[in-house]
Amino acid sequence: MASLAIDQVCKQFGPVDILRDINLAIADGEFLVLVGPSGCGKSTLLNIIAGLEPLSSGHVRIDGQSVQHLAPKERDIAMVFQSYALYPAMTVAKNIAFPLRMRGASATEQAAKVKQVAELLQIGHLLDRKPQQLSGGQRQRVAMGRALVRDPKIFLFDEPLSNLDAKLRVDMRTEIKRLHQRVRKTTVYVTHDQVEAMTMATRIAVMKDGVVQQFGSPAEIYERPANTFVATFMGSPAMNLVPATARLDGSRAQLAIDGTVLTLPLDGAPPGLLREGQALQLGLRPEWFQRTDAIAPHQATLDAQVEVLEPTGPDLYAALRLGPHEVMARLPADAAISPGTTARFAIDLGKALVFDRDSGQRLV
Known part of the structure; x- marks a missing residue:
């Protein structure tokens, strides 16, 4: 596990401010949700944490150490994307084991870890199938398995449920929360869905126009919103x-x-x-x-x-x-x-x- 601190992070694309003075900190094992409307900068912030996007100023620290000068592979993080990003020609087992093969793990180690992760996600019966033979929820479990098998310090989720139907979103929301309760890994999760934010997070950062409007627990956000944007964005029906x-x-x-x-x-x-x-x-x-x-x-x-x-x-x-x-x-x-x-x-x-x-x- 690892703590995560985002200190005075700013991001500009040319003259446009995408992120303005972002300050967030979560402890080991916490589940942070970045929530806000489309274009608020939450995915850009996630990409900065991952090292996929350079920041303009500020610092990102994992366990107190600055990581903005480290390549993504050196940050000990794992990311689950909205589009699953599975290799269509590989079986489920090979997709999950891919990060281990890249690290040069032995075949025995790969098999053991794939089995362990498959049992955790209840996809052991799918290991010989190809991605095109899976449902959306099963593909998302495989993508999560590929992240889990690396045993990273931090998990990053970029709107992983947005491609699923309403019922499956609810089911997978529960599965991700159950998974977090089991592995207790520090997690940053991006969504525009305030219900996902309220039900999954230990801490929520509500964003608008590149600015964090409020940062706190779900109860604090809901009961004591900082402004009318937070008040109406969080809650269904709205305040x-x-x-x-x-x-x-x-x-x-x-x-x-x-x-x-x-x-x-x-x-x-x-x-x-x-x-x-x-x-x-x-x-x-x-x-x-x-x-x-x-x-x-x-x-x-x-x-x-x-x-x-x-x-x-x-x-x-x-x-x-x-x-x-x-x-x-x-x-x-x-x-x-x-x-x-x-x-x-x-x-x-x-x-x-x-x-x-x-x-x-x-x-x-």
């Missing part, structure tokens, strides 16, 4: 953002939303956090809506027009209209609610987040 205006009533902070005034519980918040008339956005996760008339401490009730219902099996997604604003609620499947009616919902304002409307930064 609702409702325009509001700050109102100060003595020591109390209030939000005015189209004539409705909500009092925020800001115990322990620094004085002057909000200013009178400040343009804000109230952040509400869909699952924070409750279909109830009862009001608990820190709860407020809102009346909303029910527009569309989307049953998913375990949940019921409800598109609601709060004045001119549309929001999404995630309710129990048996919620008593009908389209075209007005319903009352309770919201725990102790969980609510408040963002500055101009900067997008979270204030509360």
